[in-house]
Amino acid sequence: MTVLASVSLATFLVTGLAATQFRSQPLPPSNRLARDEALRKSVNQLEDQNRALKAGVQTLQAGVKSGEEESARRSSAAQQVKAQLDDEKAIAGQAALHGPGITVLLHDGSDPNDPNDRSLGWTVHYQDMQDIVNLLWASGAEAVAVNGQRIVPTTAFHYAGVNILINNGSRLSAPYTVTAVGDPSSLANGLGNPDQLAELKSRSRIYGLGLSWVRSTRLSIPAYDATFLVKYAQPTG
């Protein structure tokens, strides 16, 4: 009797669980999960490769730098050119800087889950970042970085689905921190001007999207972590 009861109970439980299992299975016949997994694996591999390549570039840059320094010690002609090169590197963002400035914090708001509102206004878009960085330059910023990535003369924000990429495949993810060195008052005045970032500010009110800034007496901006390649634009003359 007890054995029968146990078996019945077991069958009941197993069947019940199996049923739950089948119901909860999100797999359509095309095996979506396996495909997603494969795609994500590719992303992980490519990002690992990206990090390794960047580390390689930095090692090579250190080698070039030491070669340049040694050349400068040996020849006054090389020394002169090297001094000019250092100035240009600082301008191009290939040197870390520090100074007073401002830190802008940005994060996604909450999804209104409104079928009539498909604007995605609650998320931070790459254009928002572009607008903030442009406004900071216009307000006198001398150097800008987004999530630790230096904005250099060739920087573009790239929109890959829900991702924002800058500077050789660096993926930015929320929350976003934009740091700028410059006069903190004029940077804050630029950001606080009601005519500026008007659309972003209204989305911040509607969706609770985070937009705030704090002044700093000292903040650091890292150097650009790669080099520049110019293939088409040749110097004239």
Add this chain to the structure above:
Amino acid sequence: MPNQPAERTARTQRLIVVSLIGLALGFLVVIQLRSQAAVARTLAAQDDTSVALLINDLNKANNQLIQQSAALSQQEAQLRQALTAGGADSQAIEKELTTLRAVNGEIPVHGPGLQIGIQGSIMDFELEDALNSLRNAGAEAFSLNGYRIISNTPVASRGQNLLIGGRTVSAPLVLLVIGDPEQLQPAADLSASSLQTRVQVSIERKTDLAISGVISPRPLIYAQLGK
């Protein structure tokens, strides 16, 4: 007494059944948890399109980094060669200096690219979007109505006009872009298609166009070198 073996058998059977239940339950619970975790990861990650775009971008970026590595290796070899021979190759340093001056917009440059004519006024963000997508397509130098633009050149609207680094630019606009025309064209077409509802846009491929406008670097007043 004859009941004893039967009882033992029953007990053993019960034990087996209970173990089996435990085994089945454990197995199912594990599968259940694993599939839930996978679902959570899928959601936490993203839709297929986003991931596919990401893969494409990462491939492009990694190729860029491979090319950067090759250029740096070559530069290092050139410097080392002169040093081994007991001298110094200032030309190798000069070459890098010229590249940076071009990147910083401080010297006139020429090369293949696009000439984009815009017969009307556009807003600052429209120009920003166009510049951004052209940069993503590998643009190396820009000028708008003769004014050089790099990524830290502020762009602003003042009524119907644009302010490029504080200087007023009015329609008609001529945007010169140096880069691989094959790569630039789709980005320019895309920007044009969104502008063309209001203004007339023309795009011409050029084998060699000259950008003579230069930027004088902004002096650093607040920023100091070092971390």
